[in-house]
Amino acid sequence: MSLLNVENLCIDIPGTRGTLHAVRGVSFHVDKGETLCIVGESGCGKSLTSHALLGLSPRIAKVQAAALSFDGTDLRKLRERDWQKLRGLRLSMIFQDPMTSLNPSFTIGALLTEVYRRHHPASAAQARDRAIEILQKVGIGNAEERLAQYPHQLSGGLRQRVMIAMGLICGPDLLIADEPTTALDVNIQLQILRLLQDLKRDMGLGILFVTHDLGLVARFADRVAVMYAGRIVETAPVAELFAKPCHPYTRALINCIPVPGKTQPGAPLGAIPGVVPSLIGPQQGCAFRDRCTHATPLCASRLKRQQDGGSHVYECHYTPEETAA
Incomplete structure (x- = not known):
């Protein structure tokens, strides 16, 4: 059984312009001694997802899930008194900015x-x-x-x-790290990552690592969940994800990274055209379709979940081979 299990997590925030569907049907799990990295650009719902796992969602937010469990405990049924016993003891979090x-x-x-x-x-x-x-x-x-x-x-x-x-x-079983290296220089980032790896090995920790930096993901993750516009669009072991990214958004992210020895000095860096769509109001189909060069009318109607091997899952109507052709 997984240490942490999340199925169909949805977080809606009502507003004057309508309901913001910040997290839309997110599912993942974390095993003991494993590092799962959730990666995505700012505003995709990574931090809201991690805060929901500790019962720290904004009061105005409506949080729903088909399953939300930690080591057999149903987190959906916990009262604040129960959360206070769990937080810090078995389930801990490193917040984004230590100064605040x-x-x-x-x-x-x-x-x-x-x-x-x-x-x-x-x-x-x-x-x-x-x-x-x-x-x-x-x-x-x-x-x-x-x-x-x-x-x-x-x-x-x-x-x-x-x-x-x-x-x-307090010796927790699961550590949630919400972009813990964002404000640090590269050398300190590397020190923090090595420290977390050593602690995971020595203490048998499960780690949920939230970041927007694919370079950190490549160094640190066991598995990766790529998040876009409130949904996890691809999940895979880290080596498989970088060897064969299947979702167009994942490929676009990887193409934005300069490669030593391949990217020529002064050459333009990769970029993803367009902007992230608004998540206010009804949502249907693939949220990335307006920025995707392979999108067809089918992408606007519904989502399709596919597998590339045993544990490599992605949400796209087309395989990498089809989009390459």
């Missing part, structure tokens, strides 16, 4: 020990020892001294490591 996610009024030590003592009957000294241990585990030197510092006294990379430490201090 860490309370600037509290020291690093206070933030970490509060999380630990909320879920464990530990003394202040025991919680402090655990905080030092987890800071060292995420690669922060002089851990004891860091406990007395405030978030603004740390660099961006250190703040991100503190966020990871907060997510791991």
Whole structure:
């Protein structure tokens, strides 16, 4: 059984212009010890999906799912009291911007020990020892001294490591990382990815990694789910996805990446024409059809789900061979 199982997740947000269908029938699973990367451009519904898994959707949002379970627990039936017991203990999240996610009024030590003592009957000294241990585990030197510092006294990379430490201090089974390397330079990004890989290996974590960077996906993922306009349009093991992308949107994303040795200096980079369609009001057919060079009238009428091998699934009426021809 999968650690996390999501089937037909829909998130609708009512507004003055109509209902925004932000997430439209999303399905995926994450196994223990596996990294699933959800990749897509800004505004496609990645963060809303990850927040729904922790019961953190906006109050105005209407969240529905055929199945939404974590290790056998039906998350749809949890009350806020139950969520507070689960969040941080077995299901944790690294938020996108540590500067706005860490309370600037509290020291690093206070933030970490509060999380630990909320879920464990530990003394202040025991919680402090655990905080030092987890800071060292995420690669922060002089851990004891860091406990007395405030978030603004740390660099961006250190703040991100503190966020990871907060997510791991109680030893969760699943870690959701919502674009945790967005504001970091390339060297720090690589350090954070290596750290998460080491922690996954040592702790047996399942990781749901949300990003818009295909370069990170290639380095870090076991499986990839490509998201566009509120839907997952393709899911595959990472090697298969890059070797044979089947959905036109996935191919377009990959074509936008410059390839060392192939992309000539000064040559124009790949781009996807058009804009993302509005998700307000009724939705039908493939949302990518207006930007797709292979679209036909059939694409506007309905969706078609196909398989390319056992675990490579995509939503398109046409195979890569047909669109190439």
